[in-house]
Amino acid sequence: MMKFKTPQKGRIRRELEKRAPKLVETGKKTLILHGTKTSQVLNDVMTEIYHLKRDNSVKYTRKNDNIRPFESGGETSLEFFSLKTDCSLFVYGSHSKKRPNNLVLGRTYDHHIYDLVEVGVEEFKSMKSFKYDKNLAPKIGSKPFFAFMGEGFESVEELKHLKEVLLDLFHGEVVTNLNLAGLDRVYVCVAVSPNRVFFTHCALRLKKSGTVVPRIELVEVGPSMDLVTRRHRLPDDSLRKEAMKTSLEKAKKKEKNVVKDAIQGKLGKIYIPDQKVGSVPLPHNAKGVKRERREAKLKHGTTEELPEEKKQKLDSE
Amino acid sequence: MEMAQESYELDVGNLMASYPHHSFASTPSSREELVKECLQEGTKLVQAIADALFNLPSTESPDGPLVQLPQPTTRLPREKPLPRPKPPTKWEVFAKKKGIQKRKKDKVVFDDQTGSWKRRHGYDRVNDDKDVPIIDAKATDEPGQDPFAKRQEEKKKRVEKQEKNRYSNLKEAAKAGALPSHVQLAATALPITGSQAAPRKISKDELGNVAGMAANATASGGKFDKKLPGEKPPKHDKKYRKFLPVAEGSGMGSLERQQTEKVLNKFMAKNSHEILNVQKAINMYNVKKDKKGRSQGGKSSSTDNKLKARKSPYKKSSTKGPSNKGKSK
Numbered sequence: 001m002m003k004f005k006t007p008q009k010g011r012i013r014r015e016l017e018k019r020a021p022k023l024v025e026t027g028k029k030t031l032i033l034h035g036t037k038t039s040q041v042l043n044d045v046m047t048e049i050y051h052l053k054r055d056n057s058v059k060y061t062r063k064n065d066n067i068r069p070f071e072s073g074g075e076t077s078l079e080f081f082s083l084k085t086d087c088s089l090f091v092y093g094s095h096s097k098k099r100p101n102n103l104v105l106g107r108t109y110d111h112h113i114y115d116l117v118e119v120g121v122e123e124f125k126s127m128k129s130f131k132y133d134k135n136l137a138p139k140i141g142s143k144p145f146f147a148f149m150g151e152g153f154e155s156v157e158e159l160k161h162l163k164e165v166l167l168d169l170f171h172g173e174v175v176t177n178l179n180l181a182g183l184d185r186v187y188v189c190v191a192v193s194p195n196r197v198f199f200t201h202c203a204l205r206l207k208k209s210g211t212v213v214p215r216i217e218l219v220e221v222g223p224s225m226d227l228v229t230r231r232h233r234l235p236d237d238s239l240r241k242e243a244m245k246t247s248l249e250k251a252k253k254k255e256k257n258v259v260k261d262a263i264q265g266k267l268g269k270i271y272i273p274d275q276k277v278g279s280v281p282l283p284h285n286a287k288g289v290k291r292e293r294r295e296a297k298l299k300h301g302t303t304e305e306l307p308e309e310k311k312q313k314l315d316s317e
Numbered sequence: 318m319e320m321a322q323e324s325y326e327l328d329v330g331n332l333m334a335s336y337p338h339h340s341f342a343s344t345p346s347s348r349e350e351l352v353k354e355c356l357q358e359g360t361k362l363v364q365a366i367a368d369a370l371f372n373l374p375s376t377e378s379p380d381g382p383l384v385q386l387p388q389p390t391t392r393l394p395r396e397k398p399l400p401r402p403k404p405p406t407k408w409e410v411f412a413k414k415k416g417i418q419k420r421k422k423d424k425v426v427f428d429d430q431t432g433s434w435k436r437r438h439g440y441d442r443v444n445d446d447k448d449v450p451i452i453d454a455k456a457t458d459e460p461g462q463d464p465f466a467k468r469q470e471e472k473k474k475r476v477e478k479q480e481k482n483r484y485s486n487l488k489e490a491a492k493a494g495a496l497p498s499h500v501q502l503a504a505t506a507l508p509i510t511g512s513q514a515a516p517r518k519i520s521k522d523e524l525g526n527v528a529g530m531a532a533n534a535t536a537s538g539g540k541f542d543k544k545l546p547g548e549k550p551p552k553h554d555k556k557y558r559k560f561l562p563v564a565e566g567s568g569m570g571s572l573e574r575q576q577t578e579k580v581l582n583k584f585m586a587k588n589s590h591e592i593l594n595v596q597k598a599i600n601m602y603n604v605k606k607d608k609k610g611r612s613q614g615g616k617s618s619s620t621d622n623k624l625k626a627r628k629s630p631y632k633k634s635s636t637k638g639p640s641n642k643g644k645s646k
Contacts, residue, residue: 005501151339180370190355
């Protein structure tokens with residue numbers, strides 16, 4: 001027997017519609033969580049990633065003992081959280097003797113794990129340890145630049161994968177219109193060796209150069225860290241193919257109040273709010289004041305007279 | 318410098334630049350040096366993106382120049398599958414076949430009965446059942462039928478039919494995997510055919526109990542059966558039975574002693590005669606003695622004895638009584 005359930009409340013209906021698959025997707029949300037054990041370094045890393053992506057991320061603070069992204073059966077809980085929070089990117093931290101300061105960056109497709117990259121965090125420097133002019137501090141939700149340097153990002157499989165995941169994690173929304181005044185941050189990633197990436201976050205300082213293009217200076221604002229690649233898992237080819245599909249047709253925005261006519265051409269309707277001619281505000285005659293004052297006000301037409309009247313009254317007494 | 322700029326790979330849509338041929342001039346000795354060099358190189362890359370970006374045609378806005386970004390070249394996977402196209406409803410198919418065009422209806426309609434403009438649907442709507450005070454009788458009307466009730470019933474039927482149509486359209490959409498996002502498919506348990514009552518959902522505990530009963534229903538009490546993964550052992554697989562400890566001690570150890578003492582006390586008590594039914598005891602003793610005497614008296618003439626006893630038990634007792642009594646006493 002099948003039953004169709006529809007939400008009784010509009011709020012829930014709108015929320016479900018937001019989560020529905022779209023032709024052109026807006027930004028992905030990030031889930032930040034950790035396993036049974038973490039270290040201070042890892043806690044800081046996760047908090048700061050959360051700060052960088054504050055506008056669209058969810059951070060869990062409880063420990064999760066049944067999440068092991070690379071093992072079969074260890075992903076169920078993670079996939080459930082992804083469904084619950086509607087997040088398709090996740091950052092999972094764990095700390096063990098075998099893999100200290102371990103960070104698993106991953107993506108999900110249709111709330112199932114798509115790919116995973118595991119990195120170890122070394123030489124972490126927190127945001128707090130950087131001193132800079134606070135006016136330069138990047139704003140939440142601004143579109144970042146990316147600079148990837150080093151041969152490793154082209155030749156080494158792990159780094160190639162890491163590059164894609166880092167880009168997906170930090171690039172924010174895909175936009176068509178960009179405000180050039182709002183550009184204020186760069187992520188710099190350098191492949192130092194085949195398994196080590198130097199990752200840092202910088203603010204931009206735009207200086208006048210005499211031309212249209214300003215001269216750009218980078219100011220390191222942190223966090224900065226070394227990512228040492230460990231395990232990684234690429235998606236299946238079939239899954240990848242499915243996930244890479246894009247719609248040919250764009251989602252059309254409904255054009256309101258415009259009619260196309262064969263004879264008259266394009267016609268638009270303009271709505272002008274009611275001008276309320278009948279209730280034009282007249283000079284203020286307050287009814288709440290005493291009669292003497294009201295009369296005085298009408299006689300002189302100014303309010304300056306009133307204090308004098310008061311004085312006179314006092315004199316007469 | 319210019320040579321280097323040409324080898325930068327730019328993706329202006331993602332504001333990304335990569336420089337695969339980068340190599341450190343000399344291996345940096347300290348962390349500070351490495352960071353410094355990375356930032357220098359990074360500045361060049363960002364400058365390269367900015368060059369491309371600031372030269373794009375821009376429009377002025379109060380907040381700053383707006384630029385139309387090109388499509389990103391680095392393709393990233395989607396987070397959810399593409400939405401499937403919704404199959405047409407039965408009406409849509411029919412309308413297309415007949416060439417029926419959609420047309421807009423006004424939200425308000427002039428109501429002749431009240432002579433005012435009213436909503437087409439909803440509260441205080443036009444031609445509402447409540448606003449019909451009189452229904453003209455027709456020749457076809459059956460006597461004894463309430464026209465108002467009939468009208469209401471007809472409306473109810475129409476609503477039900479529409480709901481049924483909606484469900485069948487939704488089913489088609491579910492088959493195509495294109496249900497509207499706010500509609501969820503909730504599969505309930507299959508009803509037993511013929512039963513009208515909606516199937517009740519069985520709780521986890523109830524299911525566990527039934528499974529436990531089924532598992533024990535073998536000759537061996539489920540002892541040799543293979544356990545299913547996740548199956549819990551039955552709560553009471555043995556009899557409720559307690560054995561008292563053999564060795565004497567305090568607490569549990571003294572329980573056995575207490576039990577025997579309790580029985581003994583009953584017999585040794587002052588009013589033990591009340592416990593002992595003297596009359597019954599005498600009867601039992603007599604019967605036993607009687608049996609003994611008979612078996613000893615003559616096994617050969619057992620049949621005679623029986624016959625005699627049947628003939629006249631009173632007479633015999635009177636004649637043989639004294640002798641018996643004498644024996645017994």
